[in-house]
Amino acid sequence: MAEPVARAHGIVKRFAATGLPALDGVDIAIEPGRMTGLVGPDGAGKTTMIRILAGLIDPDAGTATVGGRPATQADRSRIGYLPQRFGLYEDLTVAENLRLYADLRALPLDERAARFALLLEFTDLARFQGRLAGKLSGGMKQKLGLACALVREPLLLLLDEPGVGVDPVSRRELWAMVRELAGGGIGVLWSTAYLDEAEKCDTVFLLSEGRMLHSGPPGELTARLDDRIVRLPIPAARRRAALREALAHPDIADGAVQGDAIRLMLRAGAPVPPVADLGGTQPLVPAQPRFEDAFIDLLGGGPGGVSDLAQRYPVIPESGHAAIEAQGLTKRFGDFTAARDINFSVQRGQVFGLLGPNGAGKSTTFKMLCGLLSPTAGTGTVDGHDLRRARAEARQSLGYMAQKFSLYGDLSVRQNLDFFAGAYGLSGGDAQEAVAQAIETFHLERYAAVNSGTLPLGYKQRLALACAVLHRPPVLFLDEPTSGVDPIVRREFWTHINGLVEKGVAVLVTTHFMDEAEYCDAIALIYRAEQIATGTPDDLKALVGRPDATMEDAFIALIEASDARREAA
Amino acid sequence: MNEGISAAMRGRRFASMLAKEARQIVRDPSTFLIAFLLPVILLFLMGYGVNLDAAHTRIGLSLQDDSAAARSLAGAYQRSRYFDVRATGSLAELEHRLVGGDIRAIVVIPQDFGRQVARGGGTIQIVTDGALPNTASFAAAYAEGERATWAASQARDSGRALRPPIQVSARFWFNPELASRNFLVPGAIAVVMTMIGSLLTALVVAREWERGTMEALMATPIGMGEFLLSKVIPYFLLGLVSMTLCALLAVTVFAVPFRGSVFALFAISSVYLVPALGQGLLISAALKNQFVASQVALLTAFLPTMLLSGFVFEISSMPRVIQALTYIVPARYLIPQLQTVFIAGDDWRLFLPNMGVLLAFGVVLFALCVHATKRRIA
Secondary structure, eight states: OOOOSEEEEEEEEOSSSSSOOSEEEEEEEEOTTSEEEEEOOTTSSHHHHHHHHTTSSOOSEEEEEETTEEGGGSOGGGEEEEOTTTTOOTTSBHHHHHHHHHHHTTOOHHHHHHHHHHHHHHHTOGGGTTSBGGGSOHHHHHHHHHHHHTSSOOSEEEESSTTTTSOHHHHHHHHHHHHHHHHTTOEEEEEESOHHHHHTSSEEEEEETTEEEEEEOHHHHHHTTTTOEEEEEOOGGGHHHHHHHHHHSTTEEEEEEETTEEEEEEOTTOOOOOGGGGTOSSOOEEOOOOHHHHHHHHTTSOOOSOOHHHHHSOOOOOOSSOSEEEEEEEEEETTEEEEEEEEEEEOTTOEEEEEOOTTSSHHHHHHHHHTSSOOSEEEEEETTEETTTOHHHHHHTEEEEOSSOOSOTTSBHHHHHHHHHHHTTOOHHHHHHHHHHHHHHTTOGGGTTSBGGGSOHHHHHHHHHHHHTTTOOSEEEEESTTTTOOHHHHHHHHHHHHHHHHTTOEEEEEESOHHHHTTOSEEEEEETTEEEEEEOHHHHHHHHOOTTOOHHHHHHHHHHHHHHHHHHO | OOTTOOHHHHHHHHHHHHHHHHHHHHHOHHHHIIIIIHHHHHHHIIIIIOOOOOTTEEEEEEEOOOSHHHHHHHHHHHHOSSEEEEEESOHHHHHHHHHTTSOSEEEEEOTTHHHHHHTTOOOOEEEEOTTSHHHHHHHHHHHHHHHHHHHHHHHHHHTOOOOOSSOOOOOOOSOTTOOTHHHHHHHHHHHHHHIIIIIIHHHHHHHHHHTTHHHHHHTSSOOHHHHHHHHHHHHHHHHHHHHHHHHHHHHHTSOOOOOSOHHHHHHHHHHHHHHHHHHHHHHHHHHOOHHHHHHHHIIIIIHHHHHSSSSSSOGGGSOHHHHHHHTTOTHHHHHHHHHIIIIIOOOHHHHHHHHHHHHHHHHHHHHHHHHHOOSOOO
């Protein structure tokens, strides 16, 4: 094994005198020529660790060295660092940014022409040299950020969540570029909350709440789950109920819906239960364990399949009309079209997913259907109420969970719940009961008096969902509800969603986790303001033409086809 | 940290940072607004909008005596360039117009004024509108001044030497017309340099933090001193450019006299920019947020310069406590220098001590700044 280019030993870092440390005794080694993954949910301590290695934060205890010297005194011209926000000057052009960083990193003059040409070709930015960095798309900014970090070939490349907020095509390209660099002998640390990215690394360090859960090749971790993952084909109509029943089985540790099947994880050492016990009719099919399964296993298994929330939820009666309907929804801001001609309809008891890269128009579509934005053209209805004419009624019938934490950070959990109960028109005994139930259902008891701004992310998301369902709406709008949380909280959320859907609630959800798209009854893919494909997860996967195609493959194939049509036009 | 990097490369790195800053200044419309448009607006406001002169104050005249002396004094008010006699009549009528805001003061020449004068006295009554204290005190002072002048000329004409215990002969040096514009406009230049030095600098460093470029910069070999210098130099030059613009406008458009030397003006301004830039950098180093930085810069730099520097309000007429406070406002040491260089001329005995104080402020602020700027994020 080669000598590591960077090492951290026994790192402890605390930001507040009380509470959990951001990092608690973490060891890391980054070897040259390998992709090293720093993996964990938001708040696990990834950014803190990267900043310590970049010499930007002093640890409270432990040592960090780069190239054999303390990180704060290392040769910074040989460390490439891509911060989460890329560090580009938006009012400088692509070429000016590159030249500035070349001067900052002291790239010898005689190497410049060749290096710039190589990086511009590598990132496919040669055509845009004269464009201001602020006018680039998210994916292009990211590539430029990477080029600036690489302007002088580094010994160590630190990438802080380069996959966030970028469309899957750009993500895949970025991965390929960095992989090639690592092959050239530099040490790469790639931090990510996406567990599918972790799976592709040579070595991973898995962080959770500041502690190291695992370090080593990802295969080592998933190997522990060989023979413990199975797929059970289930007819679409029954899969949610089947998942709930299967998760109640004592030998099943975790499970999720995957298209027209459910995917289950058996407890360690447990025998494979008979198909009939799991509510299936067709035989179980062994499946590949994934990194996420391993993470859940390390955390002690999934949360189970029973939603307390759903059990107390009233059954939503049949209404005879679609729960959510979008007809030709279009939104223009000046000459910019944010969403064009969006059409879909969601029935009672269905989950409908809106998928697409950041900035594609998902949130705009969402906000039009919530009555937060007036459509330029087209109509939308929620529970039969037209958003143009009966906006107040439409809003009363829906529960909305915003993408960013949008509760009052300075109010306690209980005060937030009281406020939203009032905002949704509950009063007196009804309000008290709804709040008490929400606290119990979402296990918020010990945080009831705590200011919600200081909650751990998972609890913030739980509180946001609790507020959205206080008035028991027949329609739920969830905008990236599981962004950044650990896989256990994600499972818990989907358990609630599945349970509510079984009671007849219609759910509109956006997500950028491709595996979450599998939970949906139907998906619309939004790309550059247009709805480029609509169908069930299995329909869309079938479009790729390979039997083992994943949702991400489908997504990429559809985007590439759309780009090809655009270029042809 | 920097070994393996030649001095030439280091020079290149610094030049590159300066070029970057220059490009940002040119491309950012808000910088242009603060550096060029705002000074022009401020100058026009100070030049045309604010007028502390007492010319043509509207007054009423209540002439209750018909002696020659009383009529002569009334005539003096009528002819005065400081007053515009709008009305005459009984005190009761005039009071009504004073309350209505039609006139600002009433001069009452009482019934026995003629006899009083004959006896060697002569008292008049001046009623002013206390709702406008500035105007009221101006009007009262000028009305009394008018009477005194009249009395003196009266005495001369009659050949009777009126011998007051002390004879005051007021002569206003350098600003004989007493045009407030002549000292307000140079004062406005101080405000403009404060805005560029403190507000703009506080904003641009905070912007690097907000946009995440600071984090990327700190991960490169650039030293923090170098970074600070790359901010100071462009804004120092911008401050001087803006000052030059103001000075040209002052002399050409507002006809403010310029009796000093250009060298002195630049020396004074350059020295003042040292503490101004130091303050701006310190604010942004401590706050890292554009909104908060701008508020703090407005409160600690702009407002004191406006209110406590002696630019608009005379320091000697402030309460003691406030007077003490003005000693820590850098602009306090700049305003007299600027007013002198414009209206009176070069006076290095006045300039040098003030420059010394400003440089001392600058050294303290920059020392604090270096102390506050660490190459660390948390």
